[in-house]
Amino acid sequence: MSVAGFHEFGDGAALAAALADYVGAALAARVARDGMASLAVSGGRTPTRFFEALSTRDLPWSKIAVTLVDERWVRESSDRSNARLVRQHLLINRAADARFVPLANDAPTPEDGLFAVNEALEDLAWPLAAAVLGMGDDGHTASFFPNGDHLEEAIDPQATLGLIPMRAPNAGEPRITLTLPVLLGADALALHIEGAAKRPVLDKALGEGPASEMPIRAVLRADRPLDIFWAP
């Protein structure tokens, strides 16, 4: 286990400010070194406050590209779209100058759209400067779902594909997700968890058991530093 820091906050606002500082520092360092930087963020319900805090940070946003760690294969008009969340809550204020590379397109399935998404991702500065993961109540992260049809490939530390479709009983719609090695390659890797109900889920994930049962374990057990940001 390689948790570099467990950062606990009294509320989501304090967490959002600290996580924005953490991600902002990683982005600024990469732009200073390479002239450009990439950030991959999670969707779902949790990141809204963090996105809004990050959007106000004084960063060289025109040199920063934002993408997602995973996406539901829905149109951006759907309120299930992670891209929609990013556009509404992150690509605003100062961050409106950032370039956004979504993980979904108009193709009918993730398999049909995969090639075009991969092509778009090629333009990003790799490895990621920062990746921010979330965690679902079932212990999934990104779209690494229990019983996912491509879970084994997605969480293989030696995975050769960087992006993979995923279908799972509890995933809702078909998904697309960055794979474990791409996420672990980020300069800064954060796990953002909010809500008292998720604390026992995290504690269970930190215990013994297979990663297939709680795929977040693949990240928690990886041989690289991970910073956990938690608030009740």
Ligand SMILES: O=C1O[C@H](COP(=O)(O)O)[C@@H](O)[C@H](O)[C@H]1O
């Ligand atoms: O479906 C997803 O869920 C997870 C967790 O979301 P939350 O609503 O419990 O915060 C999220 O990290 C992932 O990006 C998203 O696609």
